[in-house]
Amino acid sequence: MGIHLTEVENAAVVLKLLGDKTRLMIVKLLENNTCCVCEFVEIFQASQPSVSQHLRKLKDAGIVTEERRGQWNFYSLNRDYDYYSLVEQILKQLPNQDHKFKELEENGTRISCC
Amino acid sequence: MGIHLTEVENAAVVLKLLGDKTRLMIVKLLENNTCCVCEFVEIFQASQPSVSQHLRKLKDAGIVTEERRGQWNFYSLNRDYDYYSLVEQILKQLPNQDHKFKELEENGTRISCC
DNA sequence: TCAATATATAATAATATGCTTATATAAAAC
DNA sequence: GTTTTATATAAGCATATTATTATATATTGA
Structure with missing residues (x-):
């Protein structure tokens, strides 16, 4: 987190990062799972670079970790x-999204790696 | 909140609005106070239109109410x-900011209306 | 009625954001 | 070693966001 920022300013940075539906869903899914x-x-039907870029923002901020x-x-x-x-506390306010993984399995679209 | 949005999407809209240091501070200050x-x-040393526009976004979303x-x-x-x-829950995670009002009083810059 | 005060709104410009396309990297499989 | 798979990165573009400046509105008080 940047130097010279107050706690409120730091919190605003976090909220801004979570203030995107894709990133918020990513973080919610990571609440109970480790995902690649x-x-x-698959879940977002989004392009790979788009997902990758969202993950990088979350990683750069420190919200998520990456493991090869x-x-x-x-x-x-x-x-x-x-x-x-x-x-x-934010994630606690959101409905569980683990059914997304089951949908992948049922569709047979769950990639074997995961 | 928009039609056809999921709960997670609605939450993302809220987080995006609070993901601005000025708006987040406004909402934190309103936790214990009613302000004009x-x-x-004065507190933000910001321009009047800038503050007014932030308040409008918060009002349009329904996060704050306005009373003439x-x-x-x-x-x-x-x-x-x-x-x-x-x-x-978000505000609970932030340090109290009520000293901002006292600073205004001490500086003599607290506007008489408030 | 006219001036002052408080605020909202509109137009504009600078910056930030998020997507796409194309390409690079790195590990695995053949 | 060459190909395939998974992923990251870079460049470019369209859109969104935020601040500024200028102006409008609405209430108060002289």
Whole structure:
């Protein structure tokens, strides 16, 4: 988080990052899961670069962490993040989205990596 | 809130609105106070139209309410707002900012209306 | 009625954002 | 080693956002 910013300003940065439907859904899905890029591409029916760019913003901010496993990059919620409690409280207000993963499986579109 | 939007999408709209340091501070200050525009102009050292435009966005979304009293427009947090619990939880994560009002009084810059 | 005060609104310009397309990288499979 | 798969990055463009400047409105008080 930038130097010289107040707590409120830092929080505003976090909220702005979560103030995008794709990123907010990514973070909500990561609440209970570790996912690789391909799953998000399927779930959002979005382009790979678009998803990748959203993930990079979240990673650069420290909200999520990235872990390379072979060909795949797995993303997780960073529970050591300075503003994790803010993120946590926001996620608690949102309905569970884990059915998205089941839909992928049912459609047979769940990529084998994940 | 727009039609056809999911709960997560609606929440993203709220977070985007609060993802601006000026608007987030406005809403935090309104947590315990009812304020008119001139106070915000003083506190933020911002232009009157800038503050007015931020307040309009918050009002249009339903996050705050506006009440005309004579020449002045007083703004309050809308506790009947659909996503008030989300707003409330976010504000709980932020440090109290009521000292801002005391600073105005001490500087003698607190406008008489408020 | 006229001037002052408080505020809203409109127009504009600068900047930021998010997507697409194209390309680069890196690991795995053959 | 060449191809395939998964992903990242870069460039470009369209749109959105925010501040400024100028102006309009509405209330108050002389």
